[in-house]
Amino acid sequence: MPGFLLHQGAVVMCAHGGMAQPTVPNPRVLVSGMPTTTIACPYVVAGCALPPPPAANGPCVTAQFVTSALRITSNGQPLLLLDSQALCVPTATPLVVASTQVRATGM
Numbered sequence: 001m002p003g004f005l006l007h008q009g010a011v012v013m014c015a016h017g018g019m020a021q022p023t024v025p026n027p028r029v030l031v032s033g034m035p036t037t038t039i040a041c042p043y044v045v046a047g048c049a050l051p052p053p054p055a056a057n058g059p060c061v062t063a064q065f066v067t068s069a070l071r072i073t074s075n076g077q078p079l080l081l082l083d084s085q086a087l088c089v090p091t092a093t094p095l096v097v098a099s100t101q102v103r104a105t106g107m
Contacts, residue, residue, distance in 0.1 A: 002107040003081035005072075007034040010100035014060040015093040018048030029074045032101040038077035039068040043086065043095065050091060060088035063095050072106035081106055 006012070009032065012020040020043040025035035043063040050058025065086040068078035086095035 002105050003083040004100050004102055005029075005031050005069075005104045005106050006037050006080040006082065006084065006097065006100050007031045008037065009034045010037075011098040012043065013096050013098055014045050014048050014050075014063065014088050014091075015096060016048045016050040016058065016060060016091075018045045018060050020045045020063055020095055026074050026077070026079070029079065031104045034101075036074065037080045038074060039065050039080060039084075040077045041065075041080075045088060048088075048091075050093075056091075058091050060091050060093065063088040065095075069106040079106055 008025040022037045022041045024041045026038050027035045029036045045060040048059035063086045067085045
């Protein structure tokens, strides 16, 4: 499905409210003046509220996207979209994209 491209300034959170940021943004394609992100880019999560063992299996530390655009790539890697899915480590919970730029779309 088509969706807006994710970029470095997008608000991305783990399911427990921790903020996620890309570790290696893609400077080749800019949207709203900021680098986009590809499926190869891991995210780091800070501020996750899930308690550590033995109370739970958290907090979320990193995340990796598992779905991406099918028709738009940069440097040979598919770009991430608003509806791309990711899993956090070690909790296996999703990332939630709260907001992103609304000018450039991909499919």
